[in-house]
Amino acid sequence: MKYPYFPGCTLYTKAKKLDEAGRECSRRLGFELDELPDWTCCGATFPLVNDYHIAMSGPTRILADTKDQGGDKLVTLCSVCFNVLKRTNYVMRTDEERRAKITDFIERDYHGETEVMHYLQVLRDDIGFDQLKEKVGKPLEGLKVACYYGCLLLRPVKEIGLDNMENPTIFEDFVRALGAEPVEFPFKIECCGAFQTVHSMDVATRCSRNILNSARNSGADLVITTCPLCQFNLDDRQPEILKSEPDFATIPVVYFTQLLALALEMSAADLGFERNLIDPLPVLQAKGVVGD
Amino acid sequence: MGDVLNLNVNESVDRTIAAEPVIGPCAFGNLEELESVPLDRRVMVIGGGICGITAAIDLGNAGYQVVMVDRLPSIGGRMLQLSETFPTLDCAQCTLTPRTVETGQHPKVTLKMNCEVEKLDGGPGDFKVLIRQKITYVDWNKCTGCGTCIQKCPTKSAAMFERDAGLMTAIYTLSPQAVPNKPVIDADRCRYLTKGKCGVCAKVCPVGAIDYEQKESLFEVNVGAIIVATGFDVYDWKNKMPELGGGKIPDVIDGLTFERYLSASGPSAGAMVRPSDGVEPKEIVFIQCVGSRNPEYHKSYCSRVCCMYTAKHARLYKHKVRDGQVYIFYIDIRSTGKGYEQFIQQSVSEEGIIYIRGRAAKLYEENGKVMVQGADTLTGRKVEIAADLVVLAAALVPNEGALELAEILGLTCNKDGFFVEEDYKLSSIETERQGIYIAGCCQGIKDIADTSAQGSAAASKVQVFLSSIRRQKQNVV
Numbered sequence: 001m002k003y004p005y006f007p008g009c010t011l012y013t014k015a016k017k018l019d020e021a022g023r024e025c026s027r028r029l030g031f032e033l034d035e036l037p038d039w040t041c042c043g044a045t046f047p048l049v050n051d052y053h054i055a056m057s058g059p060t061r062i063l064a065d066t067k068d069q070g071g072d073k074l075v076t077l078c079s080v081c082f083n084v085l086k087r088t089n090y091v092m093r094t095d096e097e098r099r100a101k102i103t104d105f106i107e108r109d110y111h112g113e114t115e116v117m118h119y120l121q122v123l124r125d126d127i128g129f130d131q132l133k134e135k136v137g138k139p140l141e142g143l144k145v146a147c148y149y150g151c152l153l154l155r156p157v158k159e160i161g162l163d164n165m166e167n168p169t170i171f172e173d174f175v176r177a178l179g180a181e182p183v184e185f186p187f188k189i190e191c192c193g194a195f196q197t198v199h200s201m202d203v204a205t206r207c208s209r210n211i212l213n214s215a216r217n218s219g220a221d222l223v224i225t226t227c228p229l230c231q232f233n234l235d236d237r238q239p240e241i242l243k244s245e246p247d248f249a250t251i252p253v254v255y256f257t258q259l260l261a262l263a264l265e266m267s268a269a270d271l272g273f274e275r276n277l278i279d280p281l282p283v284l285q286a287k288g289v290v291g292d
Numbered sequence: 293m294g295d296v297l298n299l300n301v302n303e304s305v306d307r308t309i310a311a312e313p314v315i316g317p318c319a320f321g322n323l324e325e326l327e328s329v330p331l332d333r334r335v336m337v338i339g340g341g342i343c344g345i346t347a348a349i350d351l352g353n354a355g356y357q358v359v360m361v362d363r364l365p366s367i368g369g370r371m372l373q374l375s376e377t378f379p380t381l382d383c384a385q386c387t388l389t390p391r392t393v394e395t396g397q398h399p400k401v402t403l404k405m406n407c408e409v410e411k412l413d414g415g416p417g418d419f420k421v422l423i424r425q426k427i428t429y430v431d432w433n434k435c436t437g438c439g440t441c442i443q444k445c446p447t448k449s450a451a452m453f454e455r456d457a458g459l460m461t462a463i464y465t466l467s468p469q470a471v472p473n474k475p476v477i478d479a480d481r482c483r484y485l486t487k488g489k490c491g492v493c494a495k496v497c498p499v500g501a502i503d504y505e506q507k508e509s510l511f512e513v514n515v516g517a518i519i520v521a522t523g524f525d526v527y528d529w530k531n532k533m534p535e536l537g538g539g540k541i542p543d544v545i546d547g548l549t550f551e552r553y554l555s556a557s558g559p560s561a562g563a564m565v566r567p568s569d570g571v572e573p574k575e576i577v578f579i580q581c582v583g584s585r586n587p588e589y590h591k592s593y594c595s596r597v598c599c600m601y602t603a604k605h606a607r608l609y610k611h612k613v614r615d616g617q618v619y620i621f622y623i624d625i626r627s628t629g630k631g632y633e634q635f636i637q638q639s640v641s642e643e644g645i646i647y648i649r650g651r652a653a654k655l656y657e658e659n660g661k662v663m664v665q666g667a668d669t670l671t672g673r674k675v676e677i678a679a680d681l682v683v684l685a686a687a688l689v690p691n692e693g694a695l696e697l698a699e700i701l702g703l704t705c706n707k708d709g710f711f712v713e714e715d716y717k718l719s720s721i722e723t724e725r726q727g728i729y730i731a732g733c734c735q736g737i738k739d740i741a742d743t744s745a746q747g748s749a750a751a752s753k754v755q756v757f758l759s760s761i762r763r764q765k766q767n768v769v
Contacts, residue, residue, distance in 0.1 A: 167534030186656030186663075217658075 003122065004071035005033035006062060008081040009041050015078065015228035017272040021257035022077045022119055028264045029127055029135055033075060036065055042084040045195075053098060057106050059088040064103075064110040073115045075122055077257065079227035083152035083160065086116040090159040118153065120170055120226065120256070121162060129177040137265040139179025143287045145259070146215035146223045146251075147171035147182050149189050150230040165189070171224070174256065178263040187214035192233040201240075208237040209248070216251050221283045223253045231255060235277050252280035262289055323402060323513065329357045331418055331516045332758045332765070336361060338409060338697070339521035341369020342388060342740060343732030345395050346747030347519050347754075352400035354755055359513055360395070361404045361423060363693075366470035368392045369523055370733075373453065375554035375562075377740055378604040379635040385557065389469050396471035403472060408693075410510060412701055416727030417516050417761040425509045429477035429485070430463070434501035437473035439465075441493035441502065447483050451559075455549035457567060458559030463493045463502075468557060477502075516761065517727045517754045520701065520711065521747065522694055524733035527583040527591065527687035536582065536684060537655045542568040543662050543679075544655055546582075546686045547601055554608050564612040566681040569660075573680030576609055577664045578602045578620045579652045583687035585623060591687045593708060596737045598685035599626045603639045605683060610643045618645045619677055621652045621666055629739065648675060655682060688737045701728055710736050721746065721753045729753050 003026075011019035026033050040058050047055040063085065066074045076082040092099050093112030103110050117125075123132055149168055157165040168189065172182035190211055193204025212234060215223050225231050234253040241248045258271045268290040273280050284290040326334055333356050337344045340362035348358045360367065371377075372392070374384035395401050404423060411422035430441075441463045451460035453467055462481040465473060483490035484504060494502035526548050530539025537544045543566050545553075556562035566573045580598050583590040599622070606618045625647075627633045639645050652666035661678040668675050690709040698705045702725050704712040711730040714722040721729050731750035732743045 164534065167538060186654070186658075190654075 001031040001126070002034050003031060003073055003075040003117075004066045004069060005035050005075050006039055006042070006066075006081060006085065007035060008076065008078045009044075010080075010228040011078055014232065015255070017275065018077055018226075018228060018231075018255040018257055021255065021261040021266065021271055024266060025257055025260045025264055026119075028266075029123075029132065031122070031127070034071075036062065036069070036074075039065070042081045044080055044084065046084045046087045053102050053105070056088045056091065056098075056102050059085050060092065060102050060110060061106050061108065063089055063092065063112075063114045063116070064106075064108040066114045067110060071114065073117050075117050075119055077119045077226070079118075079150060079152040079225075080229060082116065082118045082226075087156075087159045089114060089116050118162060118226070120174060123174060123177075124170055129173050132174075133177040133179075136178055136263045138263055138289075140259065140263050140287075140289050141179050143180040143284075143289055144183050144219050144221045145175045145180045146185050146218065146220035147175055147188060148192075148211065148215070148223050148225045148230060148234070148253075150225065150227050151189070151191050151194070153226055154189065171226075171256070175224070175259075178259060180259070180263075183215070183218040183220045185214045185218035185220065187211040192230045193237075194229060194233070197229075197233050197237075201237075204233050205237045205240050208233050209241045209245075212238065212241075212251055212253075213248075216249050220251065221287060222280055223251055224256045224259055225253060226256055238278050250278045252276060252278045252283060254280050323359070323511075325399070326357050326359060326402060326513070326515075331514065332761045333357055334359070334515040335517050335519065335754050335758075336419070336421055336513060336515040337519045337521060338362075339369070339523055339732070339734070340364070340367030340395075340403070340405075341521060341523045341732065341743075342371045342391070343521035343523070343743045343747040343750075344369070344519065345388075345391050346744040347521065347731060347751040348395055348401050349391065349398065350748050350751035351754060352398045354751070356400065356755070356758070358398075358401045359404055359515065360401060361407045361409065363406065363408045363426070364466060365405050365428070365464075365474070365476045366392075366466045366472060367395060367403065367405075368467070368469070368471065370548070371740060372467055372469070373455070373548060373551055373555075375551045375556075375558070376604065376608060378600045379629070379631045381604065381607070383556075385469060385555075389471075392469070392471040404513075405472060405474075406476060409697060409700055414514075416725070417758070419515050419518055419727065421513045421515065421518070423511055423513060425511065427479070427506050427508050429479070429482070429502065429504055429506050430475055431501045431503050431506070432472070432474045434499045435474045435497075436499055436501075437475075438498065439473075439475075440496045440498065442475055444492050444496045446490065446492060447481055449481050454552050454559045455546075457545075457549055457552050516758050517729070518701070519747075519750045519754060520697070520703070520728065520730045520734060521732040521750070522691045522697060522734040524688045524737060525691045527689050529583055529684060529686045532590065533583065535654050536579075536652075537657075537662075541655060541657050541662055541682075542566075543573075543657075544682045544684065546684045547598065547605065550605055550683045554605070554612075562612075564609060564616075571680070572613060573616065574613065575617050575677065575679050575681075576606075576619070577652070577662075577677055577679040577682045578606060578618065578685065579664075579666075579682065580620065580622045580685045581651070581687075582684040584685075591689070591708060593687075593737075594626065595685075595688045596626070597688070597739045600629070600632055600635065600739065602683075602685050603627075603636050603645075606645045607639055607643050610645070618643075619664075619679075620645060620647050621650055621664075622647055623649070623651065629741065650675065688733065690734055694734060701725065703728065703730070710734065721750050727757060 154165045175182040193207035197204035406426040410424040413420040445461035447462040448459040450456040479485045552558040584595040627636045650667040650669040654665040664677040713720045729750045731746040
């Protein structure tokens, strides 16, 4: 099975391992991510005002390209890209006036035919978590995982519709399929501070601290995420938190594809854990998920 | 001869609707009285809450013969679960039990408990209502209401009347003040009926009223008019609002459950304790508009009574826990009844209750406390409170089964499931079906004062309608 694939800018730079592990895992699971040629940036934020159509021209072009190449599904790994593409597509499907304006401008014929899917959704809906479980060569037994969703993977639910926005379970089901144990923690859908990290870093620090403490208190060994920005905030803010709170217990934050890769018997050495500020290897070794 | 009640065996009854139950004499509640009066003097009231009770007593006092049908084993409805009522803070049971007893003893009122309406035939002035008598496993004609079976029953599990906050036996009456004071067996909980062993109640019953072999039955009642007063239920916030803990945090309860904790006859005998550990809560948070006024995800309407009962809850709590602190999250305060605004003002100025204008977005447990995350929209700040107990003023919705009943009776429900009246302003009791009237919370959420007023209004509408039928007949003669 071949899926048109939109990696997005961050997955070529900061979040390389989210991308690489995702691609390799797809091969091991029997499907292929076929990268769109000449893709552009998705815009990184869905326009916050209704008539800011120019910001939707980029994502619309990406969606139209997918359609023109004969693809009916477009897969993303990044929560931000997923959110922007999916919401733009929602406008294309439901708002005739805005669609006409945008498609006229970019001179394309597009009516929202492409189905935007997150990689997790492919695993759940097309592969099936049961099937995934069978393909897991190295179950991550004993590993307690905090599944951190953030905002963009779920909201607004009417447009995204991936899962229940207040109590999602797709990530937990995924973790169970890998043989690990998901922990319940109340901050799993709280905001990490997102772009506040650029100009009010203390806001992001505070948000991240609450999430990480909550995960740690629920007994998690590590946190997984789908979003490069969440991963950045949650990981990168920890040394800062330690400065003001010496008692703070750090916790590694990794991409879900990295965890998937371990369960599919990829070598930890290829997963770029050295890029994490809080090194996940000690806990992975302690739990026997990664050899010494 | 159409006036004669065709009660015991009715050949015209469609047996296809229920293969098993036999049509036979009704198990309890003599309908001979009903037969003795002409059709234009007979009324059925569906629902035995304060609304139905008021209508039944009014009609009975006016000389009409009333059959009251309720699917529960006793009358009193939701009001019997309440502790004290606003704005006077008088005890709900003290106000209501004289009326339930009056209804139960009224010579003109026949109670048909554990019954549901199955089918409707006939037309205005001559309705034939097929009633399904559910299995109670107790022969109420023999039962004296001595209560020995309840005392001796070894099975105890969460009590529905106590909103699962207390325990009840498998053979039970809804409350100690039950009218009629006759027990029923819950087949899902009873040891004998689930496992075939036990039979204690049958052994101890001095009159041999326990009947494990009892069958469901159907009977038909012929009446001139029908009043529907099926009441309300609490919105299913446990399943629909995971952000509030989804019912998994023991110290997050809804207002109706809190009523039971406040009530002297409740699970804590009126002592102010929280469910998780029985400790007196010192910081308590009330959240209004839970599921109400939320058109995007829940109910778009205002549930109308929550502002008042939350203020009442807060005050009753303060009366029990003098050094306790109350916080109330609200959108705005709707206190439009007589004396209501004064009640609110008094709560704020004299009881030291802190009102926070905003919604609470999230509840979670931390270190034995319920953490409340919310916003104060007047200061624009995020608010976080570590509470011992959180009480949700959850939206009120039509009682379960209202849609099915509407279908049987030929009524219409609006999108929220409330029965639709003929005209909201000028004929809110009448429906599109002549001779069938709606009253109380099944028509739209309202407080006790408005509900009983509507019950009386329905009784008077029925009298006007039936007397017009009488006049027509006399003219024909």
